[in-house]
Amino acid sequence: MLEQLFYQGMIGLSLAMFLWLVAAGLTLIFGVLGVLNFAHGSLYMLGAYLSYSAVRILGLDFWVGLAVGPLLVALAGGLMERFFIRRVYHIDEAYQLLLTFAFILIFADLVKWVWGPIYQSAPVPGALGGAIPIFGRPFPVYNLFVIALGPLVGLGLWFLLEKSWWGRTIRAAAADREMAAAIGVDVPRLFTAVFMFGSWLGGVGGALGIPIRTVSPGMAEDYIIQAFAVAVIGGLGNLKGAFFGSILIGLVNAYGHVYAPVFELAFMYILMAAILLVRPQGLFGTS
Amino acid sequence: MSGSRKFSRRTFIGAMAAAGGALAAAGLARPGRASAARPSGKPVKIGHMAVLSGVLGGYGQFMQMGATLAAEEINAAGGILGRPLEFQFRDTQVKPDVGVKNARYFVDEWKADFVAGIDSSGVALAVGKVMPQLNKILMITHGATEKVNEQLVYKEGIKQIFRISVPVYQDGIASAMIAKDFPVKRWATISPKYEYGYTSWEMFKKTLKQFRPDAEFVEESWAPFGTQDFGPHISKVMAANPEGIFTTEWAGEAVSLVKQAKLFGVFGKIKEWVNPMGGAMDVLEGLGKDYPEGLWVSSRYWFLYPPTSINAGFVQRFHKRWNRYPHYSSETSYSAYWALKQASERAGSTETDKVIKALEDMTMISPGGRRWFRKEDHQAVYEVPWGRTKADPKYPFRILGDMKTVPAEMYYRHPPFTS
Numbered sequence: 001m002l003e004q005l006f007y008q009g010m011i012g013l014s015l016a017m018f019l020w021l022v023a024a025g026l027t028l029i030f031g032v033l034g035v036l037n038f039a040h041g042s043l044y045m046l047g048a049y050l051s052y053s054a055v056r057i058l059g060l061d062f063w064v065g066l067a068v069g070p071l072l073v074a075l076a077g078g079l080m081e082r083f084f085i086r087r088v089y090h091i092d093e094a095y096q097l098l099l100t101f102a103f104i105l106i107f108a109d110l111v112k113w114v115w116g117p118i119y120q121s122a123p124v125p126g127a128l129g130g131a132i133p134i135f136g137r138p139f140p141v142y143n144l145f146v147i148a149l150g151p152l153v154g155l156g157l158w159f160l161l162e163k164s165w166w167g168r169t170i171r172a173a174a175a176d177r178e179m180a181a182a183i184g185v186d187v188p189r190l191f192t193a194v195f196m197f198g199s200w201l202g203g204v205g206g207a208l209g210i211p212i213r214t215v216s217p218g219m220a221e222d223y224i225i226q227a228f229a230v231a232v233i234g235g236l237g238n239l240k241g242a243f244f245g246s247i248l249i250g251l252v253n254a255y256g257h258v259y260a261p262v263f264e265l266a267f268m269y270i271l272m273a274a275i276l277l278v279r280p281q282g283l284f285g286t287s
Numbered sequence: 288m289s290g291s292r293k294f295s296r297r298t299f300i301g302a303m304a305a306a307g308g309a310l311a312a313a314g315l316a317r318p319g320r321a322s323a324a325r326p327s328g329k330p331v332k333i334g335h336m337a338v339l340s341g342v343l344g345g346y347g348q349f350m351q352m353g354a355t356l357a358a359e360e361i362n363a364a365g366g367i368l369g370r371p372l373e374f375q376f377r378d379t380q381v382k383p384d385v386g387v388k389n390a391r392y393f394v395d396e397w398k399a400d401f402v403a404g405i406d407s408s409g410v411a412l413a414v415g416k417v418m419p420q421l422n423k424i425l426m427i428t429h430g431a432t433e434k435v436n437e438q439l440v441y442k443e444g445i446k447q448i449f450r451i452s453v454p455v456y457q458d459g460i461a462s463a464m465i466a467k468d469f470p471v472k473r474w475a476t477i478s479p480k481y482e483y484g485y486t487s488w489e490m491f492k493k494t495l496k497q498f499r500p501d502a503e504f505v506e507e508s509w510a511p512f513g514t515q516d517f518g519p520h521i522s523k524v525m526a527a528n529p530e531g532i533f534t535t536e537w538a539g540e541a542v543s544l545v546k547q548a549k550l551f552g553v554f555g556k557i558k559e560w561v562n563p564m565g566g567a568m569d570v571l572e573g574l575g576k577d578y579p580e581g582l583w584v585s586s587r588y589w590f591l592y593p594p595t596s597i598n599a600g601f602v603q604r605f606h607k608r609w610n611r612y613p614h615y616s617s618e619t620s621y622s623a624y625w626a627l628k629q630a631s632e633r634a635g636s637t638e639t640d641k642v643i644k645a646l647e648d649m650t651m652i653s654p655g656g657r658r659w660f661r662k663e664d665h666q667a668v669y670e671v672p673w674g675r676t677k678a679d680p681k682y683p684f685r686i687l688g689d690m691k692t693v694p695a696e697m698y699y700r701h702p703p704f705t706s
Contacts, residue, residue, distance in 0.1 A: 004526055011518040018516070108340070117345030118611075119539045119573030121546060131552045137525070140550035143518065212546050213515045214539035214573060218342035222513040257508070257519040265511050 003135040008254050010134060014143035016250025017150030018205060022223060023230040023242040024157060025201030031237030032174040032194045035085055035096050039103035040202050041224025046107060047073045047203030048215045049115055055122040055210070062125035062211070070203030077199025081192050089191075104220065112217045124211040142211060149208070153201075154243050161239070170194060229272050235285020244283060326366025330373040331637055333624065334393025335404040336386060336414075337429075337616075339378035342513060342539055345569060346406050346616055350428060351376055352609050353617030354403075357624035360604075367628045368637065374624075379405065383413030390414045394421040400637045401426060403623050406616075408432035408483060415439045418447035422639050424646070426627060428619040429587075431455045432482065436664035437704040446643050449665040451626055451658065452619040453587045454699070455483065457671055458535050458563035459490025461698040465583060465673045465691060466491075466531065467498035469559045473505045475529035477520045477544060479536060480509035487535045487563070505529050514540055517547045525551065530558045537564035542573035545582075554579050566674065568614040571684040578676050578685040585673045588615035588655040589687060592672045601654035613654075622653035626660075626667075663702040670695045 026040045051069030054060045060068070080103065088095045128145050131138035161167035173180040173187050181187045213219070230249055234241025249268055256267040263270075275283065335354055337347035354374055361372045375397060377389045386405065393399040402418070403426040405411045411430030416439065418425045427435060427450040436454060439445045466474075474495070478484035488507065495502045506527035508520040521544075524532065532553070536544045541564055548554065564570065565584030590602050590612045601621070605613045613621075627642070629651055634641035647662040658667040674687025 004522075008519065008522055011522050014518060015516050108344075112344060112348075117348035117569075119345065119542050119569050121542055121573055121575075121577065123577055124550065129550075131550060137522075138552035140547075142550060209515070212543070212550060214542040214546075216342055216539040217344050218340070219515070219539075221341065222515065254519045254522075258523045261509060 007135045012251035012254030016247045020246035021205035023227045025198035027242040029198035038100035041220035042107035043202035044206040045220040047206030051207035069207040073203030074196040074200035078196040081195035120215040122210040235282025238284045241284030326371040331367040332399045333374040334399035336389045349614035349616040350620040353620035357621040386410035386414045436666040441664040459487040463494035471531035473530045475506040475524045588618040593656045598654040
């Protein structure tokens, strides 16, 4: 009984770390640029498709695919910011929503056009195949790998933002664009870079999924909702919040499924509503 | 060759079902011979709706491929009643109200003669209910709920609805008839958390119990539409130590489920895995060589069955046209257009009442085999094989080995549908 509880918890954690990678990019972009990028799920999808293509079509190694796919996604994100998103920073948020929503549709059709309607997937990289016993039952090595990777990415982000010169500049620009610009920070270029970095994180989330998930047009919409729930629960724009929000959602999904399957779909929304009522700024947000 | 025109001419004279079927077959086998008269006059229009967006968007494209090929071949063979065939696709977005809107648009504004398509059972039921009002024939090519033929057509008498694709009996009843011979007592399921999943599992349990009173059903796990991570479901079901897993996951979700079940070591622990949708071309291609061998799967049409020249010809032309093997939705859409041609020519008209009469009890020879439209419930009766996934050097995906077919007479429920 207790073993089942722990085992299911491990499954929840692996769901959480997948989610965290996607939510991290979304949160970073919102936190710094103030743009709620609805198309972030599409960047996740693009990461999956590009890495898939590297592995299955070009015959490259999974790790090469993981390196190349998200870089191309970052490039796509850079173009998106430079030529489109940048133009709506100063106008009503509704335009940001409309613009990023338009990108969802564009990416969805682009993907269908380039890769066709077929579902795709790639094999698990050799070293991470198979399962090892955890709490008496086989648990996929690949999921363990993702569980380990999540906190590492979190640490890396923390270091980058809190400890590096680049991070200080970003925080300064996020806090006050005019002031940062006045002291010589190239804010537009910095924002493009942050957008690219956030897109890269989304792309990594997608690329990591290809050995175990199905790469398909439409995979974006489904995932972005969960990533948004994470961002709301953790506090919009707050990375620490997104990390713990992901863990919360992952565990709720895993346990909810076993112990109260009837309400499984509702749990995430109930949790979100409850947190919004008690702490409208989210778990780690500041009001 | 001047015979080709005669074939399509004769087709509508063929009043006897068997003869009609054989002649249509000849027509199917020789499409596009240039000697056929160019169709002229007012076009015969088919309004086709399918999922064209979202996770299932591929299914709409599979239908488009089959429909396009059929229309090209039919027009090259002289059209329908000498008139050109025209079709238009619209997205249902898997929403019943959008489906109804599409149907109204097709009939009222675009002046369609027939409506075809539909993937989801919910959409099929909603659209089916407005067909008497629109008074056009709806030829369903995918949505599988038994409520369409048992409830709407048979009990409520909505004569405008027909279905060319296999009903949920294939998923729930035929699967149990395959599973009854397995040395498996303890069964569990991971299936879609909506009616299709529930109905299939109920039919499976009920049928299996009749043959195997010793069968036990130890756990069930229902995955919401759009599930990408099956870990929680696999963990829940495997905790009950099943010997067999029955699943009606399909499309991308079937791909994810199999991949993840493999990682969780499921196939090493259980004896049999049964998935009525696991043989669909999108699942076979999606998994490629990652698909474990020896799993029992079926579909609604499988491209190498039946081993007839008509089917082989269809697969070859389809492959030439689209550079891929036909999905079942491609075949059902393709055959739907040919069925409407055959029935219209048999009726000598595209008028709804006359074509309904012609379709009732009609037999056609299609790529998927001999299909007979049962008069009472307007369901096309045909068989789809089961088999174990098997590697084949000729294909980059698994094909079906150890093929088994349950005769349609045995697994289709029969009017008056009381049991």
